[in-house]
Amino acid sequence: MNEDNHQPQQRSVILRIDAGSFSVTTIELAVQMAASVHSRLHAMFIEDEDLLHAAGLPCTREISFSTARERPTDVEQMQRSLRSMAEKIKKSLEQASERSQIAWSFDVIRGRMRDLELTPELDVVFTIFDQAISPKAPSKRYRRTRRILLVDNQSPHLTHALQVVLQNFARDLVEVLHINPGDQPGAGATDDLLRQIQQLGGWVSVIDLAHDQLAAVLAESDKTFDCAIISCHEDTDSLRNILKQLQCPVILVS
């Protein structure tokens, strides 16, 4: 399906990517999410202003992730690098969308990921933040344990999001850390779904926690997640804190 920028009334899924987080796996996840709710996908590449500012400083240099070598950098070099990355993301998006037959669009905007508005517009179903340094692709040979952080706050599309994520981890063992909306478990939108899945087989385990335990969970250094699904009813500070703490794809659900 071709790039389509002219369907403002249609429901959409937003994917936000910046230079520190691009991964094909997250793009594919975003495409699946869009397909699952029959929405168009709008991807935004954030050309990070801080990187451009830093590149203009005389004391700044770039350290290669692969070789640890120091390279001099400047604003132009950084811009070229960011544009190249944007092209790469666009290409990946095009290929993934083609396979799933969804409408999509792609924009490059300059700014800072942390400064972007977190409250979604009315037509946005999911906002996906690609925060993974190197998300683990599903293994064809070994089962892994996948951990999902599910902050359930009664969003209507949480079930959709969870279904798509579970589908992605179908060959693995899955541990869902289910943060309930109130102090008591069993009040969340996904409770029914989780119960059903648990009854089908033993590959998903659910740990129910009260919302006030969320901060402690995020602070635990040994807790790494493969994906986080957050209800947009979460307050903005909490959301920002979650985004800051996690290094995995985060799905903000309307």
Added chain:
Amino acid sequence: MIKRDKRLQPEALYHSCDLSQFDFTSTAEIEPLAQPLGQQRALEAIEFGVDIDRYGFNLFVLGPSGLGKHELVKQVLEQRAAGEQVGSDWCYVNNFDNPQKPRVLQLPVGMGSQLRKDMQSLVEDLLLSLPASFQSEEYHNRRQEIEDELTERQEQAFKKLNDDAEGQGIAIMRTPRGYTLGPTVDGKLLEPGEYKKLSQADRERIEKLIDDIQLELQAIIRDLPLLQREHHQRLKELNREFTQHTVEQLMAAMENTYREQAEVMTYLAEVRNFAIENVEAFLPQDGQHEIDNVSKRAAEFHEFSINVIVDNTETEGAPIVFEDNPTYQNLIGRTEYLAQMGTLVTNFTLIKSGALHRANGGYLILDARKVLTHAFSWEGLKRVLKARQIKIQSLEQMLSLASSVSLEPESIPLDVKVVLTGEPILYYLLKAYDPEFSQLFKVEADFSHHTARSADNSQLYARMIAAIQQREGSRPLDKAGVGRVIEQASRVADDSEKLSLHIESLRDLLSEAEYWAGKEDSAVISLQHVNKAIDKQLYRQDKYRELLQEQVVRGIKLIDTEGAKVAQVNGLSVLQIGDYMFGQPSRITATARLGRSGVIDIEREAKLGGHIHSKGVMILSSYLASRYAANQPLPLSASLVFEQSYGMVDGDSASAAELCVLLSALGEIPLDQSIAVTGSINQLGEIQAIGGVNEKIEGFFDICQMRGLSGEQGVIIPATNQVHLMLREDIRQAVVDEQFSVYVAEHVEDVMEILSGQPRGEMDADGNYPEDSFNYRVQQRVSELQQLLKQFAHSDKDNAGTGDNADDGDP
């Protein structure tokens, strides 16, 4: 009177088979002959060659094709091989250390295919069991622990550095290609303008901080591969632990089965190690459930395949292999290739055995001509026999033409007896020109063409006929039929006292006689069927004979069959087209005059005469000179020619006729044109035997018969050829009716007497012959020439002063 003395009686023209010697009515009543007739020498040689167990004692069985060499060799080998041990099974297996050099396993019979099946089962078991082992709860937990630890260590390192940097006012940010560092104030990155406003001391402090953090960051990044390696190593150890347990469990039964086979045990140990080291290959691909796909995937594990190149499971006794198409690759074996993505690839499973592999431990029969005519087969065979091991090498490798990497399969020790069959010429050429041949083929088994036509052999011949008929399931031959077949065997042998041992001709004759008997619904093959078979064979072949005879009868080719003429005689020659021979008369003429050139062979001068023919002419020249000019020079210029001959003339069978025609020309003696002559002469004038005597007589007879037999016509043959006579029935009848004659001559003067009708005469004390003898006329003419020569000599002397002496060889 002269002619009558030399005329053969009808019974001398044919050696009839004495049917009273047979006490059977048909071959159904006699015991088929088990051993070949007349091949005792060859049989003993084959038995010796097969029995002797020494290097180089391979056999060359020689004889023209059709003598039954192959059958006899096979018969002897089968008898011997039946009591010998079956050879081994041979397999090529993967060399896990160096796949380019596949290893070979020698196994007891039947174990090769068993091992192949066991290895197939093992791979399928591994494909089922290993994934199950890796899906276990225990494995999963332990692997997760290792992975979590790695992730934690990586993230902690980054997090700590990030926190430290943040605390010191430095931000670490991801770029598309790595990390960058920048100073912050209140969590916000300083912009270039703000940075410029900082004091020198602050800038230096910041740069120092960035340097320090950069060093730490670089250290973390550099440590990442080490962490990864450690992680990989720990996973590998974990995998090894689980794999080893499963593999050892699965292989225990196999190792027990093959514990007596040291080579197999070594191989299985390598298999075990390889499986443990390469466990990932056995784990699911593409997310499929392997249980449904296991057979298909098992086929991909060629490393564990067993390529059984020799499987003797079905063989009884030592193997006997006859390779009908002995190309280099069919003998030595080959490595095949598969086209994959535009390139040719190979592995040990594509090694194919050659005839030598299959015959190893037994016998290999090869046709020498085919071995010699297929490129490099002979060289390859010798190389293998000398090395006593089979090394599969492509021609490109052997000739150093290939630079690409290919397989070098381990050599296989060779213990084989090779039997080459071929024509004698091949044997003698190899013996003369290939020194290695004598080292490698020390036993010569020479097949006889003929055997004596004794009473005993006639009985055996009848039994041989019975054996052929039994083998081919044809109807029996009655007594008269057997007699006719035996007579035909003498005719094929061209000798009334011999029997041809050409089994193929005999088999063909019997098959055709069987056909004609079948046409008549006869229960047995009888004389008339054999005769019909012989006649029809001839009829099918004799188109060219008919054409040539027609030319003579129509007067296109000039042959006189009546009257008498000076300097003209009918010689006889044999033409061969394929394996069909027939005789035809040729007019030979001569001229004689005074001169010094001697006898000129025009065929030779025109380069149409062969060496033997020239030799014959030289012999007759010598006879002429010594007989008629012993004490004086022979001043003669004579020439001889085969009229209307446009091809090569060779052989000396016309030399008697040539001498007679020369004497006729010299003495102006008319020669009888109703008689043809064949026979070679020596310097003493004795007539010597020639070949094809039957065909020659028949050739002249046919012409005479077509023109009408006069009763005067006949053929003179050497007396020594009398034993070869096996003439056709119509000629024998013509002789009985005195319509045709066959004369024998021992000396050229016998021939001259018959042809000229004049006696030779006895030389008196003065050296003169009686006036009515042909010798007198020749002697007189020679004297005249000598006188003329003297006159010319005087004349030359007289003319010497004038310089008028143009000598071109003649006076």
